Structure formats: structure tokens, C-alpha cells
Amino acid sequence: MGVDSALERTVEKILQNTEQQIVSSLKEALKSSQATLANSQATLEQEHDKILAEGKKEAEKLEKQIIGNADLDSRNKQLLLVEESIEKVFEKAIAKLQSAERGSDYSKLISSLLQESIDTIGTSEIIIQTNSKDKSVVQSLLSKFSGATLSSDAIECLGGIRVQSKDGTMKFDNTIDARLDRLKPLIRKDIASKFGR
Amino acid sequence: MSAQGGVQYSKIAEIKGPLVIVDGVESVAFDELVEIQTTDGQRRLGKVLEVGNRKAIVQVFEGTTGLSVSGTSAKFVGKVMEMPVSEQVLGRVFDGLGRPIDGLPDPIAEKFIDINGAPMNPEQREYPRDFIQTGVSVIDGMLTLVRGQKLPIFSGSGMSHNILAAQIARQAAVVGTSDEFAVVFAAIGVQYSEAEYFRRSLEESGALKRSVLFLNLADDPAIERIITPRVALTVAEYLAYDLGMHVLVILTDMTNYAEALREISAAREEVPGRKGYPGYLYTDLSTIYERAGRLRDKKGSVTQMPILTMPSDDITHPIPDLTGYITEGQIVLGRDLFRQGVYPPVNILMSLSRIMKDGIGEGRTRGDHQEISNQNYDAYSRAQEVRALAGIVGKAGLTGVDLKYLEVGDGFEKEFLTQGVDENRTIEETLGLQWKVVSLLPKNELTKVKDKFIDQYYKER
Incomplete structure (x- = not known):
């Protein structure tokens, strides 16, 4: 009997200890799980924020890209339209110059172009070339420029003259076409400003 | 006219x-x-x-x-020779002589400017200040680019300098101000594929809108290369001083420019200098590099980032040597890092931005910028020494602190230096990474930063 009760007490004690150990382990596990969960929560939040930030960055990049390209496209279309209009203005101006009257003012213009050419080239011993339409105007001015002769060959141009030294080493292009070409960048700007550019 | x-x-x-x-x-x-x-x-x-x-x-x-x-x-x-300029040049692509190659008409000129530029009055110059964010950590964090500075990249044949150049062109920005920013990109003697890469890279990122491209290809006449940087700088000066923009000029590759100069010099039968380059190479280069800066009473600035490839990776070659005399520091790309697959392979121990201190700190970037940068320099240089030592005595012969420095070396290269080609890091992110790298060390090893910054940013790892 006495042995049985001692055994029972011992078993009881062991069971109590085991229970305490299990409860304590469970508490520890709960605590550790809660800590892990809390840590994971922070990591999760960090990851969440990181993903959001990266997404925002990517969205901003895409926005910049789409807006940038659209702006550029519309600007380029505008440039092409302005250029088209400028070319039309030039075409009309050239047509007007081609059909211009060869009156006394024109003769004065040719005379000044001749003088300018002689000054630039540095000799009056020159051969003058012009288009077939202006040959008579130039011919009538030759007496004022000794040493200058008119070439029998006509050149293709809107008007004006092209001169060459008689030894053939120097040439000077003083045609209306060449002058227009040289001033084209400035004229383009003036025309564009009329379109509000 | x-x-x-x-x-x-x-x-x-x-x-x-x-x-x-x-x-x-x-x-x-x-x-x-x-x-x-x-x-x-x-x-x-x-x-x-x-x-x-x-x-x-x-x-x-x-x-x-x-x-x-x-x-x-x-x-x-x-x-x-003059370059027609106006705001319309932005978003345009020109050849090496400044003629449009994008299928659009000539820009309607506001002005025609001599491509040789007017010399800057030294008295009117203002000291370069303020930060340009490139989005590339190693540059922003440790070799900061400052508005008005000239900071070259010394690279070698086949290395990733062009990828880096395009990334900087796409990402560069001025922070904390509403001032306008533009990039003028001059490619000198580059291959067609590279030119296309630059063009596409800017187009696809939407950065072309605020950029001007000058492309001189490898098969274009070499002599054109003499003109390309000059037309590019003429446009940059107009955008900066007439339109008040902050302009970053990227010139790549200046070695091709110097070779063209050598070709002309040889044809003129001039007495050759070192490696056949003309004796006036220094003076000639200075006429390009000295066109960077800021002017008093002018809002804009011209910042230059010339890129040059060092023949045989030789930093004593006349081109990098003379460039280094004129510019305010240099960013050197390292062959070893490049071989390891590190991008951008910047060797910080050979690199320096001389006027970085004037573009960073409180009110510009962050109060701890200079100190954390110094700490990273210190730690990485120590890591290199430890790596060399480990090569002789083996890891077993190293102390605990030495092993920490080895970790710092790896962390620096993998976490801070290495970056994606499209990864645009803010200065805050960059500084955060610098702290992350040195946080591998015990606190008492951080001797270059004030305690208040350690308390604020150090996170033991």
C-alpha cells in the first residue's frame, strides 16, 4: 500500500513537472512565434513599401517617357508644317522674282552687283555670265566697266551676274539665286516669326 | 550674315x-x-x-x-564656321558638323554663333557649386558632379563607358530647383551601333526632349571630329547663358578627337610631340575643356563630362595625362572590376572629384555626405590591403577585424558599386547604401564620421 502511494506521488510529481515544462515550452513558443510574427510584420511592411516605391518609380519613368515622346512628336510635326509653309513662301517669292520687270531699277541693281563683284575679285579684267533674259541689260552697262566682257554662254539663274577673272583663277557668284541662298537662314527666321514661331 | x-x-x-x-x-x-x-x-x-x-x-x-x-x-x-542656334535644337539629332540627320529641317536660328566660342572672362567666372544627380551611386556618392565642373571619365577599349555615358545622359538632373536641365551629347568617331544605342536610349526613355545629339560616326571623315565637340559646346553655351539652363555636355570619345588632331598635324609636317601628337595638344584640349563653367549674373551652367579611352589602359598616355591637368578630377574605370562583371566598373581609389566638397553637404545633398564618403574610401582601401594580405597568408591568418574589412570590400562592390543600367538611384538611396556598407564594421572602426551621424544612420549588420 505504502509503496503504491509513494509511486503514485512520484508519478503525480513527474506529471506535474512535465505539465509545467510543456506549459512553459508552449509559452516560450508562443512568445517566440509572436516575436517572429512582429519581426515579419516589419519586414513585410518594409517589403511592401519597397514594392510600392519601385512601382511608383517605374510609373514616373513611364510617365516621363510617354509625355516626353508625345511632346517631341507634336513639336516635330509643327516644325515640318512650318517648314512646308516657309517653302511655299519661297516658291512664291522666286516665281515673283522670275517674272519681275527688267526696268531702270533692275539696271541699277545689275550695275551695283557688277561693281561689287569687281571690288571683291580685285580686278576689272573679267568675263560676265548672266541668264538670257538679262543679257541686254548687262550689255548696256559694259561701257561703264572697262575690261569687262560678256560671255556668249547664258547661265540658268533668276537674275544677277556671275563673274570670272580672265585668267580663270577667280570666280564670284553674284546671282540673285546665290544671294538668296546665302540669306536663306535669316529669311526663314523672318517668315517663321510671321507664323508666330 | x-x-x-x-x-x-x-x-x-x-x-x-x-x-x-x-x-x-x-x-x-x-x-x-x-x-x-x-x-x-x-x-x-x-x-x-x-x-x-x-x-x-x-x-x-x-x-x-x-x-x-x-x-x-x-x-x-x-x-x-557658325552654328545656328535656338531653343528648337532641343530634341534634335545632328551630324558631327551640326547638320540635321533626323529627317527634320534645319532649326530656325535665333542666332548664329562662332563655334570656337568666346573666351570666358576669368573675372566673370563663378566657382562651380551645386549638385548634379546622375542617379549612378558611385558618382553621386563618392565622385559628385558639380554644376560648372569638368569631370572626365578615363576608360579603356571595350569597357562599358558608353553604357555609362548613355545612363548619365538619361538620368542626370538638378535636384531641389525648378531650373531647366539639358544634355548635349557629342559622339566623336563612334561605331554606328553605338550611335544608334545612344539615340534609341534617349528616345525610349523620353530624355531626347531635353537633349541635343551630335553624332560623328567612325566612318565619317576623321577631320570632322575636330569640329564635333566645338559645335556641341556652342549649343551648350547658348542653352546655358542665353536660355538659363543647366547643361551637361558629354563628349565621347576624346581619344578619337586627339587622333584626328594628330592626323592634321602630321599632314602639316609639324614637329611631333609625345606619341606623335602635336606639341600643342594641351592647349588645344584646353580650348574645349575650359568651355565649362558658370558666369556671374547668368543663371545657367555648362558642366562637361568628356570620356576618353586610354590606349592599352595607360593612364600616363598623353591624352589622359594632359586631360588630367586641365580637368577637375577624373573617374577611372577599372579593367579588373569590368572583368568581374561589375557595372559601372569605377575604380574609386584612382578616381577623384576635386570640387565635390562644394556641391554636397547640408542644403545641397545631406549633412553626412562628405564624411560617409570618406569612410567608404577608407574602408574600401583597407579592404584592398586586406585582400592583398589574404592572397599571401590566406584567410586563416587574418584577424576578425580584417575579415570584416573583406566583407566590406565585397559589400561595397556588390551592393553599392553594382547597379542596373536602368537603375536611377536618388541621393538618399545612395547615401543609405553607403551606410549599409560601412555598417558591416563595428562602430569603433568608423573614425571618419561624427558620432551624431553614427547614431542616426548606423545599423549594425
Whole structure:
């Protein structure tokens, strides 16, 4: 009997200890799980924020890209339209110059172009070339420029003259076409400003 | 600009390499623009290099291939080479001589500016200040680019300098201000694929809108390369000083520029200097690099980032050597890092941004910027020493602290230095990474930063 009760007490004690150990382990596990969960929560939040930030960055990049390209496209279309209009203005101006009257003012213009050419080239011993339409105007001015002769060959141009030294080493292009070409960048700007550019 | 043109001379005495010698000329000026007309009516541009005894030496930009003494004529235009400029140049692509190659018309010019630029009055210069964010950690964090600075990248053949250049062009921005920012990108003697990469890279990122591209390809005449950086800088100066923008000019590859200079020098039979480059290479380079800066009472700035490839990775080669004398520091790309697959492979121990201190700190980037940068320099240099030591005695012979420094070396290269080609890091992110790297060390090893910053940013790992 006495042995049985001692055994029972011992078993009881062991069971109590085991229970305490299990409860304590469970508490520890709960605590550790809660800590892990809390840590994971922070990591999760960090990851969440990181993903959001990266997404925002990517969205901003895409926005910049789409807006940038659209702006550029519309600007380029505008440039092409302005250029088209400028070319039309030039075409009309050239047509007007081609059909211009060869009156006394024109003769004065040719005379000044001749003088300018002689000054630039540095000799009056020159051969003058012009288009077939202006040959008579130039011919009538030759007496004022000794040493200058008119070439029998006509050149293709809107008007004006092209001169060459008689030894053939120097040439000077003083045609209306060449002058227009040289001033084209400035004229383009003036025309564009009329379109509000 | 006047309507009066120049005289056309048809007496060509000699054609030698890229040079044409015109005889019997009068009233011709040094640096005057020349139009060379070929027998088939083709026109090429050039400029007067020397005048004397009624002879003019003309350097033909588009090369002299196909020209013959008879039938070729030279028209002296009566002005120096000018670049038409206006706000319309933004978003445009030009060739090496400044002619549009994007299928759009010539920009309507607001002004015509001499491409040689007006020298900056030293008294009017303002000290470079304020930060330019490139989005590349190693540059922003440790080699900060400052507005008005000239900071070259020294690279080597085949390395990733062009990828880095394109990334900087896409990402660069001024922070904390509403001032406008622009990038002028000049590619000098690059391959077609590289030029296309630059163009596409800017187009696809939407950055082309605020950029101007000048593309001189490898198969374009070498002589054009003399002009490309000058037209690019002319546009940059206009955007900066007339329109008040902050402009970053990227010039790649300046080695090709110097080679073109050598070609002309050889054709002129000048006495060669080191490695055949002309004796005036330093002076010539300075006429390009010194066009960076800020001017008093002007809002904008011109910042330059020239890129050059060092032949045989030789930093003592005349081009990097002379460049280094003129510029305010250098970013050196390392072959070892490149081989390890690190991008961008910047060797920070050979690199330096001399005026970084004036562009960073409280109110510009962050109060701890200089100190954390110094700490990273210190830690990485120590890591390199430990790596060398480990190579001799093995890891087993290292102390605990030494092993920590080895970790720092790896962390620095993998976490801070290594970056995606499209990864644009803010300065906050960059500084955060710098702290992360040094946080591998115990606190007592951080001797370059104040305690208050350690308390604020150090996170033990």
C-alpha cells in the first residue's frame, strides 16, 4: 500500500513537472512565434513599401517617357508644317522674282552687283555670265566697266551676274539665286516669326 | 550674315592628306570657312589653317578623297564656321558638323554663333557649386558632379563607358530647383551601333526632349571630329547663358578627337610631340575643356563630362595625362572590376572629384555626405590591403577585424558599386547604401564620421 502511494506521488510529481515544462515550452513558443510574427510584420511592411516605391518609380519613368515622346512628336510635326509653309513662301517669292520687270531699277541693281563683284575679285579684267533674259541689260552697262566682257554662254539663274577673272583663277557668284541662298537662314527666321514661331 | 559671298579660287597648288593648298589668294582670314567644290559640283566644308605668301592651307572637314588639283575650287566664305542656334535644337539629332540627320529641317536660328566660342572672362567666372544627380551611386556618392565642373571619365577599349555615358545622359538632373536641365551629347568617331544605342536610349526613355545629339560616326571623315565637340559646346553655351539652363555636355570619345588632331598635324609636317601628337595638344584640349563653367549674373551652367579611352589602359598616355591637368578630377574605370562583371566598373581609389566638397553637404545633398564618403574610401582601401594580405597568408591568418574589412570590400562592390543600367538611384538611396556598407564594421572602426551621424544612420549588420 505504502509503496503504491509513494509511486503514485512520484508519478503525480513527474506529471506535474512535465505539465509545467510543456506549459512553459508552449509559452516560450508562443512568445517566440509572436516575436517572429512582429519581426515579419516589419519586414513585410518594409517589403511592401519597397514594392510600392519601385512601382511608383517605374510609373514616373513611364510617365516621363510617354509625355516626353508625345511632346517631341507634336513639336516635330509643327516644325515640318512650318517648314512646308516657309517653302511655299519661297516658291512664291522666286516665281515673283522670275517674272519681275527688267526696268531702270533692275539696271541699277545689275550695275551695283557688277561693281561689287569687281571690288571683291580685285580686278576689272573679267568675263560676265548672266541668264538670257538679262543679257541686254548687262550689255548696256559694259561701257561703264572697262575690261569687262560678256560671255556668249547664258547661265540658268533668276537674275544677277556671275563673274570670272580672265585668267580663270577667280570666280564670284553674284546671282540673285546665290544671294538668296546665302540669306536663306535669316529669311526663314523672318517668315517663321510671321507664323508666330 | 551678309548677302555678299566670297571669291572662288580654282588654282589648287596641292592636296595633301586632309589639307588643300590654294594658291593666289587675297584677303583670306585665319579660321575662315571655305567651301570646296569638286568637279561634279559636290560641296565640302573646310577652314583656313594658315595664310601666307598668297597661299592658304585649308583643312577639309569631309576629307579630300576624290578631289583632284584640276577641277577643284575653293570658295572663301568670308566668315568663320557658325552654328545656328535656338531653343528648337532641343530634341534634335545632328551630324558631327551640326547638320540635321533626323529627317527634320534645319532649326530656325535665333542666332548664329562662332563655334570656337568666346573666351570666358576669368573675372566673370563663378566657382562651380551645386549638385548634379546622375542617379549612378558611385558618382553621386563618392565622385559628385558639380554644376560648372569638368569631370572626365578615363576608360579603356571595350569597357562599358558608353553604357555609362548613355545612363548619365538619361538620368542626370538638378535636384531641389525648378531650373531647366539639358544634355548635349557629342559622339566623336563612334561605331554606328553605338550611335544608334545612344539615340534609341534617349528616345525610349523620353530624355531626347531635353537633349541635343551630335553624332560623328567612325566612318565619317576623321577631320570632322575636330569640329564635333566645338559645335556641341556652342549649343551648350547658348542653352546655358542665353536660355538659363543647366547643361551637361558629354563628349565621347576624346581619344578619337586627339587622333584626328594628330592626323592634321602630321599632314602639316609639324614637329611631333609625345606619341606623335602635336606639341600643342594641351592647349588645344584646353580650348574645349575650359568651355565649362558658370558666369556671374547668368543663371545657367555648362558642366562637361568628356570620356576618353586610354590606349592599352595607360593612364600616363598623353591624352589622359594632359586631360588630367586641365580637368577637375577624373573617374577611372577599372579593367579588373569590368572583368568581374561589375557595372559601372569605377575604380574609386584612382578616381577623384576635386570640387565635390562644394556641391554636397547640408542644403545641397545631406549633412553626412562628405564624411560617409570618406569612410567608404577608407574602408574600401583597407579592404584592398586586406585582400592583398589574404592572397599571401590566406584567410586563416587574418584577424576578425580584417575579415570584416573583406566583407566590406565585397559589400561595397556588390551592393553599392553594382547597379542596373536602368537603375536611377536618388541621393538618399545612395547615401543609405553607403551606410549599409560601412555598417558591416563595428562602430569603433568608423573614425571618419561624427558620432551624431553614427547614431542616426548606423545599423549594425
